[in-house]
Amino acid sequence: MLVTELNTETLPAKERFAAWVELANQSFTPTWVHGDDETDFRASMRVLALGDVLVAALAHPSVRVHRTERQIRAFDPGAYVLNLLLEGSAVLRQHGREATLRAGQCALLSTSHPFQGQCRRSPDTVSLILRFPRTRLPQSAQHIDRLTAVTIDVRHGLGAVLTTWLTSLTARARELAPADAPTLAQTTLDLLTALLATLLRADADLSPEARRRALRARIGNHAERHLGDPGLTPQAIADAHHISLSHLHHLLAAEDTTPAAWIRRRRLERCRQDLANPHLRHLTIAAIGRRWGFASNAHFSRAFRSVYGTTPSDHRHTALTGNGMEGSPAGFSAGAAGGAPSPRPFRPGSSRPAGNRS
Structure with missing residues (x-):
């Protein structure tokens, strides 16, 4: 697994913009990039390579980008790029459509067709980028192209699960082992596939395994958000997802656990973290236990x-x-999609020196 990080503040001012654009073009796809202030461009980028799937967190001032027919003829990775906005605003255009994005929204772009985009400062644009080959999705390119430059709300449901998952991946990139890359890439694409299938009303495109993984991720996210509720039981989880209790047990059997055991262990982990938190020293042990459902x-x-x-x-x-x-x-892997509150994407000044790789 390869993590590449760039903080332009570690570079001379005159080199910052060019270095940031070079890493962006190497990581995603070649584009023309223009900044409002290229003389002192303060930005950061962290790119996590999971084989042919790339996940990145970016923080930067206003920029304008466009990809031309000439650039496509010179090189086309045959990929889609998902742009998910966490802060700021952006406008993306492709195929005669225009997506206006605010925080909690995303849009797809195809590297095989010209596109334009503008990210506006607020004071920085903070975003997550997911780049993946179109051949990795079960849906046809003809279907997916219908969603390019279309605003997608990811504040709820599957979209929120995907957002939490991508945020956690980039924030914890250095904790991950190379052997984890194939599983992490497939889980990422399963979540995205399920979201796109819902938007296309094409659930038939999903394989049974992809549907099962997406359901496990939704269940994990739901459970994590309700760990402090003493009423969170296996039956309550099953009811919330309109499945039987036996189906829930079957889903978790693949993780070598049961619903009750998973809930108990996640609650204990939250308690363990709180007990070690000096800012919560004023809480009694019993209060911490009650805080997480005991x-x-x-x-x-x-x-x-x-x-x-x-x-x-x-x-x-x-x-x-x-x-x-x-x-x-050990716990149910779906919890990774909605686990403990994920760290915010890093900003200029918080990353390692330019070009640092591991």
């Missing part, structure tokens, strides 16, 4: 000790005196 302090303490081999009070003492406990219990 109504009984005795039950919370027994469950915590059975998983971590220590009591909540001993863990808090050890963690807050500088010898924190490592590790966390």
Whole structure:
């Protein structure tokens, strides 16, 4: 796996814009890029390569981009580029359509056809980019091209799951192992495929496995958002997704866990994190347990000790005196799509030196 990071503030002012454009063109597809202030371009970019699937987080001032027929003839990766806006605003044009984006919206572009775009400063544009070969989707290019330069709302449902997943991937890129790349790439594309199929009303295009993975991701996201609710039970999760309890058990069997065990372990992990947080020192151990759905302090303490081999009070003492406990219990992989609150995309000044790779 290859992580490439660029913070232009580590470069001389006159080199910043050219370096940022070069990395963008290498990572996504060659385009012409113009900035409102190219003399002192303060921007950052982190690119995570998962084989032929690229995920990136960008923060930058206003830019205008366009891809021409001449550039397409010179080189075309035969890919789609998903532009997902977290802050700022943007306008993307292709195939005679125009998508006006605000935070929580995205749009697709095809590298095989000319396009234009403009990202406006607010004060920076913060976005996630996903580039992938069109051959990796089960839907035909003819179907997908109907969605280019179309505004897609990703604040709810599958779109929100995809947003959380991409944010987490880029934020935790350096924690991931090379062996994880194929699985991470496939999960990313499964989520995107499910979202596009919904938009196209073409669920028949989805393979049974892709539908199953997308459902697991939705379930994981739902459960993570309701961990603090004592009423979160396997039956409640099944009801929220209009499936039977036995179907839910079957979905989680592939993860070698049960719904109840997964809920308990995710709650314990949240408690473990809070106990080690010095800003939450004022909360009692019982209060932290209740915060994540443990109504009984005795039950919370027994469950915590059975998983971590220590009591909540001993863990808090050890963690807050500088010898924190490592590790966390294994869990349902769908939770990665909606796990603990994801760090925000990094901004200029928070990345490693220009061109740093690992």
